[in-house]
Amino acid sequence: MNAEDRGVTDAPDPIIGRVSSAVDSWLRWLPSWSPGTHRxxxxxxxxxxxxxVLAAAGLDTDVPHQxxxxxxxxxxxxxxxAVDNYTEHELPTLHAELTGEEIWNAGGFEPGSGLDPEYEGVDLDPESDEEQPFLFTMAELAEQTKPEPPLPRPPLSQEEKRRIRVEIELADRYAQDIGQRMCFALAVHRPRVQAAVQRFVEPQIQSLLDELTRTLEPPTE
Ligand SMILES: [Zn+2]
Structure with missing residues (x-):
């Protein structure tokens, strides 16, 4: 007798579907990648x-960082x-604290917001060069445009602080659990991830290496 016959519906882990769509989206993006397009x-x-994630996806060998x-x-x-959702519904003190933080820090220029995932989390500013300093950096601009908070935030009570610490730990544990489920779900897609790298990335790397070899070879008479 299967689960449905017993009247029990074992809903599949929603993470499985989310991982699958994220891999689909990455596979749609990958053909547009070329070594020259990214610094x-x-x-x-x-x-x-x-x-x-890299090990789960089978990308832990020499794959270009981007x-x-x-x-x-x-x-x-x-x-x-997933963690935001969990925090919003299960961790009221932490949620209130984070929402308050957002209201307090609202406004200003956020260079890292609204980026495509390919750019998310990477340094927006190139490394500075002592010889040619930049006129401004994204990080400085973000700092300058951040408005001063109108009033200092009211201090938290001891009890609020204690609850926040407990809820942060719960959020961490939840994130770890999601991360593990996600890696299991991702490992299933390893063959198509690796096949796509072989098809769209490796030939481009190979042709760069060939080009390099040609320029290093002494000219033949
Ligand atoms: Zn990275």
Whole structure:
């Protein structure tokens, strides 16, 4: 007797569907990637370094950062949304605190908001060059346009602080749980992720290497 016959409907984990659509979206984006369209970076990416998403997706070998970052960011959005939703419905004190924070810090220029996932979480400013300093950086601009809060925020009571600490821990645990379920769901897509990298990324890397080899070879008489 299966679950339905027993009158029990085992709803599938909604994360499975979200992961599948995020992989679809990444696969639609991937053919547009080329090595020249994105600036190289030498700083470590805080989002990708050590991310279990890379291993789950089978992207833990030599894949260009922008390619793997685009997938990691899409997965991060799934976690963020799930945690936001959980916080809103289950963690009233933390939710009130975060909402208050948003109201207090509203306005100003946020260079990191509304970006495509390929750019989300990467440094917006290129590394500065001692010889040619930038006139301004995105980070400075964001700092300058941030309005002064009209009043200092009212302090939290001891009890509020205690509840917030408990709720932060619950939110962390929830995020870890979602992350694990997400990695399991993502591993199922590993074959199509790897096939797409082989089809759209590797030939471009190979032709760059060939080009490099040609320029390094001594001219033949
Ligand atoms: Zn990254």
């Amino acid at each position: 190289g970076r030498s700083r470590m990416c805080r989002r990708c370094t050590g991310s279990p 390619v793997s970052h685009a997938l990691v960011s899409r997965m991060q959005r799934i976690i963020d949304r």
